[in-house]
Amino acid sequence: MRDCHKNRGGTPPAPQEDTMQNTILIHAPGRRQGRGALVLAYTALFALLMGIWAAIFALNGQSFIQYGDTLKQHYPFLVYYGRWLRQAVRCVLTGAAVPTWDFSIGYGADIITTLSYYGLGDPLDLLAAFVPGRWTEQLLEGLIVLRLYLAGLAFMAFSRRHGNSRFGTLLGALAYVFSAWPIQAGLIEPVFLVPMYCFPLMLLGADDLFEGRSPVLYIAAIALTALSNFLFFYMAAMLLVLYAIAVYSKRYGAKNLRTLPPLLAKFIGFALVGIAISAVTLLPTAQELFGSARFGLTRETAPYPFYRFFELLANMTTGMGYDAYSTYAGVTSAAFLGVLVLFAKPRQNTVLKCAWLGLLALLLVPQAGSVLNGISYVSNRWVWAFTMLEAFILARVCPGITAFEPKEKRNLFALLAVYCVVAFCVKQGRTETALLGALLLVLLAVFVLAADDVSRRGVQAVLLAGCCLGVVMNLGGYYGIEEADAVNEYRPAGYAWSTTVQDNPAVTLHLMEDQSYWRYDSLVNEPINSPMLLDVYGTGYFFSLNNSYLSSLFRELGQNTPVEYDYRGLQNRTPLETLFGVKYALCAPDSTGALPALFDSQAVQAAEIGGSTVAVYPNTAALPIGYTAKNQISRETYDTLTPLQKQDALLDGIVLEETGLLPEAELTGDTVSPAAEMELDGVQQLDETTYYAPQDGGRITLTIAQPVADCETAFVVQGMQYTATSPLDAMSEEELSAMSAHDRRSLQKQYAHFWRKDSVYLRLLSNIGEGRIEYNRPNSQYYCGRHDFVYNFGTSDEPLQQITIVLPFAGYYQFDRLAVECQKLDTVAARAENLGAKNLQNVTLGTNSLGGEITTTRSSVLVVQLPYSTGWSVTVDGTPAQVLRADTAFLGVALEPGSHTVAFTYKTPGLTAGAALSAAGVVLLAAIWAVPALRKKSKKRRK
Structure with a gap:
């Protein structure tokens, strides 16, 4: 007879299950006793293993600061964030505006949208407010350790909620925290550790909703994840949906679909509250993300490749297994033994088996990596969820890991044999670390198969020792100097602060007496993103989100930067250099020959920085921050020009999206493309734009009959595309037969995966220098839609007479245009002086604002060399005016003849609405938490 009683949560009760151990979806809340002992044991073992990890670095004289993204992105972010937080507090206390725009980030950028990916909303990063910049390196290392520790605690809470034993939970937590994901990715990108503790909390919150409990944890976990990192929130949300579907299917099944609408309403409604809480950073970032060039x-x-499956299996027991898709799926040998034991026992834990096979399948399907990475390039950055599942499996099977029926023992032995054969049948899996992991796996498997008479304590001791030994082996295998030597990628303690601030060549700029607004370029080794730490205005940028309008301008000008968010x-x-307002250049005194043509070779400032002399050289033709254009170039005319012609034309007028504001400009530049004779060597021209190189190293040589002297010379590629082919395809049967079997197999192996090539470069050889153009294909994670490139050879004593383009790889190369372009510089200074004749005076840089005064004698447009954004507004003489998009990427405003006061003000798009949503979300969360408690108290009073 159907139970007609309703539960308090309004959700029909779940049907009874036959056995708790059959699924992770039936909760048997863990006993409270022993909780403290479990946390204490975990803390002690975590400290031991973390100490070994740190000792490997200390013995090699290194810190946790990796030379790549950690030093270039995450460390500058944290130093800057701490300073920004302290400034924001002062602003709030004094009633001043909080900065949301910074002129020193790249060419100027929004603080919130630029830095949100790196943890601007992460509550843990708020600690930066209390740490001086000099000690931020230690804070960053401490946050890495703290996030790892929290990941273990969150996992244990989830595991115990699902009825797993304390000892199994302890093993699972260690396997999870010290899996391949944090070992390989956690130090390089500290933000990658965020989902490791946020996702278990989201699952616990979902469990609360299924059980009719308070939704507070669910809401808080969603808000925490979305605030900490928008990309990992998206991944976690997608995986949460899969988890919820699995739970619902098991608890209710298709016969109880009447329960779906109320549950779905709860999940969506409370999720929206969590998202609303995070909207203060999430909404502005989403708007910027959807407008970026990479999106869509x-x-x-x-x-x-076929071998990927075998390589993935071989590295299940290691901290290795690097690939281009962040598939760091390895755990310890003990954890993978848990997976084998799971499958060795039929008719148990069916849901876990399906979950493991399902996630493994997703790891093998590139489209899944694309979807879970924000419908972007292929990347398995969600693999932390797979390792969490494997750790949970270990926790689940641990209590009965030595209890086997004879058939189950045979199953485990067979699975172990199949694993060893399959995993190591390809060379990619036969690494020393993988073999050692497999050996430990075999030893542990032999032990559990023969441990019938071993005491429970003895079994636990061996499993714990095996788990810890596996962790140490994985750490040593990846970081050890005799192994993968990844520790060599890191830098000594104190290096980060010294390089980015203390001994940064840009410190020389602080000695300058010029107090106006100006930018500088750098011809010395200066850390990227360091200008934001020194309050100087550079020309470099390396953050994941960037201004889309600036990217469009660089694309139009053919900047030789294939990655749009990383330019120097x-x-x-x-x-x-003139158009972007670059007034100075940093250069070593013995390298002044590398300075752009119109820079003075006489330094205006010099200093000894970090043991080397750095000097500052002025640009004699730099435009001021705000200059006026009296003529405009139509978008139609501008788009027909070549990249060099475009930069030349911008000295004659301004490109506006609106028509008829100014008279049409007369283009007076002198950019020529001398005729060249083409010679092919190892290359076939199939049609006007397509070239086929059957073998690696084909050459295209352009010889110029009448070279152009006294100019700045560049090689221009437009409409570049590349399709890889195998050199073997172009070889005849006779050529192949003439080779030895060994040589033939070697070639086949070398080019087995030619079709996966995701990038190519052009090597340029000329009589005035060498160069390189890099191109990312659409299957590359770095693809940004760029197909036009300019390589600048600069000026030289002799003209370019011949250039050879080396095609390094076999394949089809498409070029809409290959040309040498020469730009005469005789009139550049004069045209720049004409543009800058009427410029913004008494320029003031305020909080989120720029203003000044200007006098014009005719109708014109004021161009301000700051990246355009819909967040900018402008007033002229106190009256609101339209912000124009000038030269594709800059700010502009129309001016009538006369004297004017101009003020640009910035407000982060979506910030006001986001802050309002966040406030509303917090109020709703407080109400959701408080109302049940108040009702309960009210009922007690009535009694």
């Missing part, structure tokens, strides 16, 4: 690009998704300088292109 059409990409190619190539299938994985203007590549010595003289007109661009």
